[in-house]
Amino acid sequence: MARTTGSDGERTEAAIREAAVALIARLGFEAMSMRQLAAEVGVQPAALYRYFPTKEELLYALMCTHMDGLIASWGEARPAEGSDNGSPAGQLAAFVENHIRFHLARRASTHVNNLELRSLSDARLAHVLALRTAYEGELRAILRAGAATGDFAVADVTLTAMAIIQMITGVIVWFRPDERLSEDQVAATYHTMTMRLVGYAGPTPGSGRAGD
């Protein structure tokens, strides 16, 4: 996502980030050198270090941006309480759809975030994991709300949240939309599976897309 507006510095930083995500997803973080990255962007290696003093700081910045973006996208997608889709089932449908669409649009970045955690130092790892915990906490809150109203039958909120996250993130790793199914069809199928997983037997929430 190289920007076409902004200062030269902003454009260079955006180009570095974009090239880094692609290279790390393809080669792995440990295997990628800053020299390769500089060649890919078309700058001198020294220029990279002005933006990211160490290779780890680059990785950390990419991961924080990904997680901050995911949390912000859910903040925008979340149905307001009291709205048509404000029920636990409506919230869950919106969560699954937003999660799938966000990650399908950021496949390489998703790989980087899933595969390269071990290259972060402890403090940075803790921050990225805290962002994950905050995001997954939103899902746990929806499951707990649905269990409280009796809409969902969830024996173990933590395990169920983990199962849903793994299931709906996994589609990004292994599935290529447009080979056989469209993004809408994939989102709809995963919505159906999620609703079954939580034992929801009520009407399909009116997301306009995710029903089957």
Add this chain to the structure above:
Amino acid sequence: MARTTGSDGERTEAAIREAAVALIARLGFEAMSMRQLAAEVGVQPAALYRYFPTKEELLYALMCTHMDGLIASWGEARPAEGSDNGSPAGQLAAFVENHIRFHLARRASTHVNNLELRSLSDARLAHVLALRTAYEGELRAILRAGAATGDFAVADVTLTAMAIIQMITGVIVWFRPDERLSEDQVAATYHTMTMRLVGYAGPTPGSGRAGD
């Protein structure tokens, strides 16, 4: 799993494999050097190359052993057709339980197999992926059989199989048994979620363990 029987050569190879799985899971394949591995095993670097001529051949051997073991374990765990658990629901319950127990017992090896595929050359990657396809084909066959008998309501066999594999492999990556739940409880919860996911409404198959 260092062996205590077998020739010196077999013991050395087993020690190399065991140390390599642990090191790769911790550091990543690209970051691990053969020199580090030799030091860990307590042999000269040259000795490693007698067993594994290249670092990639070592990785490939580890991955093939993991997948061959997984396929063999399912071959042993699979309920015979016509037996009490020979129904699609019984087969699915056995598949989920075997998958979870196999991977929980091989956490580091599971990490290596999930995270390091990109370090294989094309022909080796194709072989490992073919083993995965064969294994996942067993699950797809169970889902198709259950859809045919009407036991399962599965809209898309491929997506559902992928969702189940991701969900039940994910538990190994993120969950630590014995922190809060035992391995049996984890297997039982995932069994329940899987049965819901496939729309199974019949009696719990008599696995003696996986019911709720």
